[in-house]
Amino acid sequence: MATAYKALRIEKSEGVAEVILTGPGKGNAVGPDFWREMPEVLRELDADASVRVLLLRGDGAHFTYGLDLPAMLESLGPMLTGDNNTAFERTQLMRLIEQMQGATEGLARCHKPVIAAVHGWCIGAGMNLIAASDFRYCSQEAKFSVREVRVGILADLGALQRLPRIIGEGHTRELAYTGGDFDAERALRMGLVNQVFASPEEMLTAARATARKIADNPPLVVQGAKQVLEYCADKSVEDGLRFVAVWNSAFLQSNDLTEAFAAFMERRPPRFQGR
Template sequence: MTDWKAFTVERADDIATVTLTGPGKGNAMGPDFWRELPQIFGELDSDPEVRAVVLTGAGKHFSYGLDLPAMAPTFGPLLADRALAAPRTDFLNDVRRLQASVTAVADCRKPVIAAVSGWCIGGGLDLIAAVDIRLASAEAKFSLREAKVAIVADVGSLQRLPGIIGEGHLRELALTGKDIDAARAEKIGLINDVYPDQDAVLAAARTLAREIAANPPLVVQGVKDVLDQPRAGRVADGLRYVSAWNAAFLPSEDLTEAMQSVFEKRPPEFKGR
């Protein structure tokens, strides 16, 4: 396969392991991530030798989520010319491109298992919401943190997580932006099982992938297709709605304050403007 900048892709027999590698701190999701993710999963989807995929992160953490400094050019024109249609349209197209990157994971016909260690924040949660099965190590922590940076989550968590953890738990996570540990994540159904450490969860994910790969591949793909069918339209409609909502309403003093506070390493002061 190609030499990737934000990932490594390895294959052992009929199992592929896709590893987030950054280059942002904590495998933060910058331009390379969003460009390469759909390419990788497109290749895996069409590779007849691959029967299951394990998705994990390099180092101590799965992902810190969106790389705000690297992605600042996406937001800059929208904030500078917030009254104009052109930057809003450009932003709408950018959001839909990011959504399509994650949807490529959900649409992959090969089952995808996430092995999560350390932090899984924001875009990281969007990503694991798009996989089929989620496992975690005991020290893993999860956060749907967009509300804390003046953003309505728009890359898939709000659309996919209701079917995984239910409306009540999702609303709690999305409205507070709070952090939860692996034990709570398992309790609410976000993850299937908790393992002692990073090595153990990765080994468990590969064992589960091999168990899936031992079944007839077309039947496995058929099961995934049938399970995905009832929610596919609802997810697609929700993604289009939130992208349009953010293009219309995202420009705010609070968003500017959130981004400045990140660069200045201080708590934000939101004023609802």
């Protein structure tokens, strides 16, 4: 991906695309550039057949401090404090929120698995981003906060919708109402993260190793598993079984299936092509 972005950096290697938050706000705080660029980046990566897994992480000492409030206020100011805060300004604000939701929704709707690797602070908007990811790793010093309530904002980028599925209603409500900070140990107990590692370096190494394992599997089967899991999240077991039966009836036959059998018989690693 040759495009130069202001708030992101993309590094691709052998089927794994690392989406790296870079700021330019302090602590990778996300401002207007990020909300404009992230949906575009995700559309491109989702359409890129060479990409099989996304790894979302932050540059430097933190995942993200959340919203870059000074930068966002430059965009939001007329919509919030104008003398004529009428339907026009309110419609503008709604469209801006919908644009911002495109970043988190792009993660959630991406056909490829998304791993979030968290170190340092993960605040506000960061919680919305990791909640939209498939699963999460963090390092021991990581700290988290659904911080919006403390700055007079109702979280509107997906955390309130997705966190109950991940950590349960009770934890979500406590975090959303208090805006309190919590550490990696509690994140693990709640089920927000799958594993905690001693250092950011160990965490990133493990996240990359997991991404590599996923990328080595048949990509269309991995993407099928994600589609089935997403469909079944709010369906009955009966509906889910019917859906996966139809899915396999349509997509089971493939060159990768033939390659899997051939590799097994020849006692060699398979080479899956996504065909």
